[in-house]
Amino acid sequence: MNSSLFLQSDVSDPYLLYENMRNKNAVFWDESNKIWAIYSHKHCVEVLKNPKAQIPTINPDNIQKLNKYALDILNNLTRLSNGIQHEIGREISTMLFSKMKSIEISSVINALIQNDLIESKIDWVDSVSKKLPILILLKSFNFNDNDSNFISKNIETIVKIMLLKKxxxxxxxxNEISEDxxxxxxxxxxxxxxxxxxxxIGEKHAISSDQIIKIAVSNLIGLFIQSYDAGRGILSNSFLQIIQNKTFSDKTTIExxxxxxxxxxxxxxxxxRIATEDFYIGESLIxxxxxxxxxxxxxxxxxxxxKNPATFDIERNNNIExxxxxxxxxxxxxxYFSIQLAAEALWLLFDKYKTIFNTNQ
Structure with missing residues (x-):
């Protein structure tokens, strides 16, 4: 493989490429893209735990020309990814998550399915996967219908704030939606x-009231982004794997x-990540x-x-690793929000719509 960067849609089996790289060069310098690519579990853990490997800055010097509100959101999210700002952000995010109220998702998912059901068929990705996670979050924080509709309608634009290239x-x-x-x-x-x-929290870290509000608002937007990004993919991919492997006998099996x-x-x-200092991964100097x-x-x-990583095995004892x-x-x-939401949603789907069990997908 000459390049570590590619679109998944351009590769028939990326996992075969990954396996080849793990076997040949698990820590690979990609000269064409000037980037290290890390393929083994052990070395990925080393990088993720290394304080000298930080999340890179997005949009330095505002080269993307974001407006004031979009820039505030982006800067407060990316700055919070590292150092003391990360500790502040995590403390605020944990506080926000602790204030979520429990939502009965059956009525939400049933409404999504019934609204888009045509001749007993539904587009699971567009009708449910892209909508359910953000709707549950908004309801858990008591957003009203008007604001929920605005955020849900614009969530695909909102997540683009975090793109490295726009x-x-x-x-x-x-820019059009950021102030609103x-x-x-x-x-x-x-x-x-x-x-x-x-x-x-602001006083403890000598941060002004205005700035701590910006950080908190940005963190809440960050939770929406994370849940949308993670939730839609998990709901879609899990649905396919459960169908293919027929692992829908009960809620525990689905989880x-x-x-x-x-x-x-x-x-x-x-x-x-970006290296803030020199360090080694294996024998490679980063x-x-x-x-x-x-x-x-x-x-x-x-x-x-x-063990047997290319086999889909729900009983493997360390899948959570x-x-x-x-x-x-x-x-x-x-x-954990995304895992629980997906398990609950998919169990409701398989339990109520029995004909899915007979699909040939």
Whole structure:
């Protein structure tokens, strides 16, 4: 393989490429793209845990020409990815997650299915996978219908804030909604979290009230982005694997299937870091400012960690050791929310719509 960067749609079997790289060069310098690609589970864990490998800055010097509100959201999300800002952001995000109220998803998923059901058929991805995670989050934070509709309608634009490269059209669409998005979410903030607790975090870290509000609003937007990105892929990929492997006998079996899908065919194939200092991975010297591609999907198929990794096996005892959501302090906070949501939604689907059991997909 000459390049570590490719579109999945351009490769018939990326997992075969990953296996070849793990066997030949698990820590690979991609000269054409000037980036390290890490393929083994062990070495991916080393990078993810290394404080000298940080999440790279998006949009330095605002070269993408985002407006004030979009820039505030992006900067508060990416700055929070590293150092003390990360600790602040995680503290706020944990507070936000703790304030979510429990939502009965059956009525939500039934409405989504019935609204788009045509001749007993439905587009699972467009009708459910792309809508359910964000709708459940919005309902759990008591957003009203008007604001929920605005955010749900624009979620595909909102997630583009985090793109490393954006087209002019994407920047324009982000700028168009960013002020409205920020103001709509800000008005709910103190209905969700205790004002005094939030400001106490700011005082502890010598951050102004205005800035801590920006951080909190951006974190809530970040939760929406994470849940949408993770949720739609897990709901779609898990559905396919459960159908193909006929693992829908009960809710526990479906939950195991979701976890195994996250390992076997993850919606998030890789993530990036940048070296802030020199360090070694194995015998390879990663130099300061080197870019690093952590190939999570390859790590999840590493036979050194997972027995018979190319086999979909819901009973494998360490499937939860997959790296799809990261590990440690940078683990995606939407991990358990996304797993539970997918398991609940898919069980409701398979339990109610029995004809799915007979599909030939």
């Amino acid at each position: 087209t002019d059209e994407e920047v324009a669409s982000i 998005l920020f103001s709509r979410i800000k008005k709910y903030l103190f209905n969700i979290v205790d004002e005094s607790l939030l400001f106490s 195991k299937s979701v976890i195994e899908t996250i390992r076997f065919d993850p919606p998030i194939q890789n993530t990036r 130099k300061k400012n080197d870019l690093i591609l952590i190939v999570l999907a390859s790590a999840n198929r590493d036979s050194e960690t997972f 997959n790296l799809t959501f990261g590990i440690g302090g940078h683990m995606c906070l939407a991990k």
